[in-house]
Amino acid sequence: MICVVGLGYVGLPLAVRFGLTEKVIGFDINSERIEELSKNIDSTGELSAEELEKADIVFSTNPKSISDSDFIIVAVPTPIDESKQPDLRPLLSASKIVGQNLKPGAIVVFESTVYPGCTEGDCVPVIEKESGLSCGTDFKIGYSPERMNPGDKVHTVDKVVKVVSGMDAESLDLIATKYEKIISAGVHRADSIKIAEAAKIIENTQRDINIALMNELKIIFDLLDIDWRKVIEASVTKWNFLEFSPGLVGGHCIGVDPYYLADISKRLGHSPEIILAGRKINDYMAKYETSRIIRLMIDKDIKIKGAKVVILGATFKPNVSDIRNSKVCDVAHELASYGCEVNIYDPHVKEMKIFGYDNEEIESPDFVVKAVNHDIFEESRYDYGIMDS
Numbered sequence: 025m026i027c028v029v030g031l032g033y034v035g036l037p038l039a040v041r042f043g044l045t046e047k048v049i050g051f052d053i054n055s056e057r058i059e060e061l062s063k064n065i066d067s068t069g070e071l072s073a074e075e076l077e078k079a080d081i082v083f084s085t086n087p088k089s090i091s092d093s094d095f096i097i098v099a100v101p102t103p104i105d106e107s108k109q110p111d112l113r114p115l116l117s118a119s120k121i122v123g124q125n126l127k128p129g130a131i132v133v134f135e136s137t138v139y140p141g142c143t144e145g146d147c148v149p150v151i152e153k154e155s156g157l158s159c160g161t162d163f164k165i166g167y168s169p170e171r172m173n174p175g176d177k178v179h180t181v182d183k184v185v186k187v188v189s190g191m192d193a194e195s196l197d198l199i200a201t202k203y204e205k206i207i208s209a210g211v212h213r214a215d216s217i218k219i220a221e222a223a224k225i226i227e228n229t230q231r232d233i234n235i236a237l238m239n240e241l242k243i244i245f246d247l248l249d250i251d252w253r254k255v256i257e258a259s260v261t262k263w264n265f266l267e268f269s270p271g272l273v274g275g276h277c278i279g280v281d282p283y284y285l286a287d288i289s290k291r292l293g294h295s296p297e298i299i300l301a302g303r304k305i306n307d308y309m310a311k312y313e314t315s316r317i318i319r320l321m322i323d324k325d326i327k328i329k330g331a332k333v334v335i336l337g338a339t340f341k342p343n344v345s346d347i348r349n350s351k352v353c354d355v356a357h358e359l360a361s362y363g364c365e366v367n368i369y370d371p372h373v374k375e376m377k378i379f380g381y382d383n384e385e386i387e388s389p390d391f392v393v394k395a396v397n398h399d400i401f402e403e404s405r406y407d408y409g410i411m412d413s
């Protein structure tokens with residue numbers, strides 16, 4: 025039997041996919057999450073009630089529910105702390121729970137995004153200590169990074185090639201065969217767990233750096249008073265130009281994962297230049313865009329102090345409801361620090377307040393900032409200000 029530990033954006037779709045072919049235990053420490061899932065409700069909006077209903081999953085907060093499983097997938101968060109260092113607490117706590125409830129002979133596959141070496145160096149010792157079992161003889165370990173894209177109904181779990189790895193040939197084979205059953209796009213067998221970990225982390229690091237370059241170019245083009253969109257429109261006509269757009273980089277992956285790579289790199293004696301420069305510029309963009317908004321308001325003779333500003337969109341990317349690590353939060357706080365009266369309007373977010381601001385459209389705002397390109401805003405009654413990227 026399969027057990028998925030951590031039923032968030034990554035774990036739940038996986039559990040549901042496996043639940044179409046075999047019985048699955050879905051374990052999470054969040055009792056509210058388990059309660060909603062037991063009623064076939066997914067508040068992340070990734071899966072419908074029908075999809076949940078079709079899957080053979082028993083949801084539980086009881087760690088003992090893990091103990092009958094011979095294939096355990098761990099998909100818990102890997103955030104950073106306030107000083108932008110990897111915060112492994114959820115991962116280590118999940119490893120502890122798995123260790124305390126591990127059936128001899130089981131395979132544990134980690135899906136959480138980590139730096140190369142973390143699965144074997146950080147998680148395995150915890151599992152061994154808690155279980156009293158020995159990795160390699162009593163249980164096996166593997167790593168298979170998740171590439172899902174929340175809100176994307178095209179590149180769903182089954183349609184993207186899955187990188188799989190195992191601690192030895194036997195475990196690799198078992199893990200690959202398991203995933204092949206649910207991934208129609210097939211699997212890529214990585215040579216080692218470290219290679220699979222590294223493959224995932226560079227996908228997001230590369231994306232972060234490419235966006236950082238576009239952000240820096242945008243700043244230069246703003247100074248030159250030329251439209252970055254028109255520049256890119258011209259540049260993409262060359263076959264090998266890579267098309268990226270500037271923007272606020274938030275969320276729990278692109279803006280976080282490079283710090284995991286930077287951390288292991290520094291610990292090994294190399295302080296990464298490009299990776300951290302990319303992070304620095306992307307983190308600066310909220311401040312930069314706010315200063316542009318203020319300048320534009322001054323140009324339009326809008327009195328800054330007390331100006332009613334509506335920010336359209338709060339999520340970290342278009343057409344999702346996830347506001348975790350969204351840089352729109354920084355823009356809102358920056359504007360408020362200038363004395364603006366800020367409202368955020370995001371119909372994808374169900375809460376009445378977002379980052380402490382009322383979530384509502386208001387009559388006759390002084391200025392409107394379109395921060396997230398939700399499709400729904402195409403119909404909006406407002407004229408937009410800037411940041412409509």
Ligand SMILES: NC(=O)c1ccc[n+]([C@@H]2O[C@H](COP(=O)([O-])OP(=O)(O)OC[C@H]3O[C@@H](n4cnc5c(N)ncnc54)[C@H](O)[C@@H]3O)[C@@H](O)[C@H]2O)c1
Binds near residue numbers: 052
């Ligand atoms: N969301 C994405 O788009 C995405 C894509 C690829 C990779 N990832 C990676 O996958 C991992 C999971 O991300 P996510 O977005 O699904 O996170 P999430 O926050 O949506 O879900 C994680 C779930 O794990 C649960 N959890 C936390 N600690 C636990 C524990 N000790 N035991 C059991 N459950 C626990 C939480 O309650 C939550 O329901 C992260 O490493 C992330 O970087 C995410």
